[in-house]
Amino acid sequence: xxxxxxxxxxxxxxxxxxxxxxxxxxxxxxxxxxxxxxxxxxxxxxxxxxxxxxxxxxxxxxxxxxxxxxxxxxxxxxxxxxxxxxxxxxxxxxxxxxxxxxxxxxxxxxxxxxxxxxxxxxxxxxxxxxxxxxxxxxxxxxxxxxxxxxxxxxxxxxxxxxxxxxxxxxxxxxxxxxxxxxxxxxxxxxxxxxxxxxxxxxxxxxxxxxxxxxxxxxxxxxxxxxxxxxxxxxxxxxxxxxxxxxxxxxxxxxxxxxxxxxxxxxxxxxxxxxx
Numbered sequence: 001x002x003x004x005x006x007x008x009x010x011x012x013x014x015x016x017x018x019x020x021x022x023x024x025x026x027x028x029x030x031x032x033x034x035x036x037x038x039x040x041x042x043x044x045x046x047x048x049x050x051x052x053x054x055x056x057x058x059x060x061x062x063x064x065x066x067x068x069x070x071x072x073x074x075x076x077x078x079x080x081x082x083x084x085x086x087x088x089x090x091x092x093x094x095x096x097x098x099x100x101x102x103x104x105x106x107x108x109x110x111x112x113x114x115x116x117x118x119x120x121x122x123x124x125x126x127x128x129x130x131x132x133x134x135x136x137x138x139x140x141x142x143x144x145x146x147x148x149x150x151x152x153x154x155x156x157x158x159x160x161x162x163x164x165x166x167x168x169x170x171x172x173x174x175x176x177x178x179x180x181x182x183x184x185x186x187x188x189x190x191x192x193x194x195x196x197x198x199x200x201x202x203x204x205x206x207x208x209x210x211x212x213x214x215x216x217x218x219x220x221x222x223x224x225x226x227x228x229x230x231x232x233x234x235x236x237x238x239x240x241x242x243x244x245x246x247x248x249x250x251x252x253x254x255x256x257x258x259x260x261x262x263x264x265x266x267x268x269x270x271x272x273x274x275x
Contacts, residue, residue: 004106005033005107006105006109008109009109018141019140024077028081042056042057042093063091131275136166149240153174156229156259164196173242183228225258238269241272246260
């Protein structure tokens with residue numbers, strides 16, 4: 001089995017919250033290495049007022065120095081889970097820095113806050129990293145209980161390129177899952193060239209060693225898919241949702257609604273997404 005490297009992005013230093021717990025649980029399940037990256041955000045806008053630059057730099061450097069002292073706590077936390085990994089600290093624009101760092105890993109883990117948002121859904125740091133990093137991202141809602149992750153996996157499949165990327169990225173997780181359920185809504189994209197080789201999804205999963213149940217998913221209007229996926233995840237007891245992200249443009253989803261936008265706004269189940 002090939003090695004898997006995970007990167008956990010942190011914008012705060014609390015290791016007891018949902019995202020670090022999910023990252024450690026997933027790393028343990030996959031036998032993966034887990035590094036943490038704390039970024040003291042220093043956006044380009046910080047330099048728009050020259051007189052404020054010294055204050056911004058001093059505060060950022062203070063946060064960096066404080067974060068560097070947490071290396072022993074990180075090593076203690078991952079050792080308790082039988083894991084290995086580094087504690088990395090830097091400063092800079094969060095999206096640019098995280099996206100660049102993630103290129104050296106197989107999967108990025110990020111927290112999505114429902115209480116505090118840095119931008120409209122689709123334009124915040126998590127969504128922008130999903131677009132920019134070129135890696136699958138485990139998006140962990142800060143309200144997720146994270147009792148387990150990857151044991152009961154719900155795949156939201158619509159036949160899109162983004163769905164295929166998410167499914168391929170999730171293979172190591174799906175192969176270790178106790179149960180996999182697929183919500184197959186590909187009929188809504190029946191006019192597209194199939195992204196998987198024939199004869200289809202179930203055969204493709206079986207050839208990759210995954211036994212799954214498939215439920216045909218028809219919700220009518222596309223804006224109804226998000227609530228239906230989340231309702232199914234709750235009813236079935238899923239601890240992970242696998243899905244493509246932003247198969248329609250972010251602007252279209254803001255105006256018309258969409259599955260990604262709904263789950264990012266209202267979801268309380270970790271989501272492994274890809275764009």
